[in-house]
Amino acid sequence: MPVMGIDIGGTGIKGAPVDTDAGRLTRERVRLLTPEPSEPQAVIAVVRDVLAEFADTEGPVGITFPGVIRDGIVRTAANVDKSWIDLDADALFTATLGRPVTMVNDADAAGVAEMRFGAGAGQRGTVLMLTFGTGIGSALFVDGRLVPNTELGHLELDGHEAERRASAVARETHDLSWEKWAARVQDYLRHVEMLFSPSLIIIGGGISKKPEKFLPFIKIRADLVPARLHNDAGIVGAAMLVTGD
Ligand code: BGC
Secondary structure, three states: OOEEEEEEOOOEEEEEEEEOOOOEEOOOOEEEEOOOOOOHHHHHHHHHHHHHOOOOOOOOEEEEEOOOEEOOEEOOOOOOOHHHOOOEHHHHHHHHHOOOEEEEEHHHHHHHHHHHHOOOOOOOOEEEEEEEOOOEEEEEEEOOEEEOOOOHHHOEEOOEEHHHHHOHHHHHHOOOOHHHHHHHHHHHHHHHHHHHOOOEEEEEOHHHHOHHHOHHHOOOOOEEEEOOOHHHHHHHHHHHHHHOO
């Protein structure tokens, strides 16, 4: 039975049923815009609309969130409305949607999927998945095991939070060429490398679909590869975490 995965981002809310054994969507995903302001009830209403497109699915739902989630409770909300902080999101979504919901950080979900089915498959040692979207998300793996809720997008870069300077959205907002943006990403990756010495860094998010635009400009010590599941990684990982796969 496919399991529903939903990925709540700063810009869009995407969902689809997932074959968690194969690591792929069983139907085309649905994407709706994240409401503004992105308050809990408004976001839940959109999640409900996404679920309604797959009315023939049943059972638990895995949902990602762009902030720290510990024991089902939201701890941070950098790119969504601050009223999420301290909410028991697992309980709230479960009660409102009438289906058991497990919430997880978006980058952690994407990383789990990528480590099983994508660029990280079979990789031991220290591996980092970094997602570049509205913010910068991070997922840290040691011998394939996730260290949850690392928040490496908030490291300092040139006196600012790294994600304000080097996320995919920052490239657009600051109207940077790919090369200029890649220089910022390189500075950021070198900083991360200095802290963790990973053997592999996987670059995820929508930009992983066009690695030729920026990867050639970046020189670091670790192997640097684009994610293979692209923007579907969060949905797949959310569903995997529900089934405990
Ligand atoms: C949040 C992270 C999240 C990342 C990507 C950051 O601003 O703090 O929790 O994973 O954005 O959405």
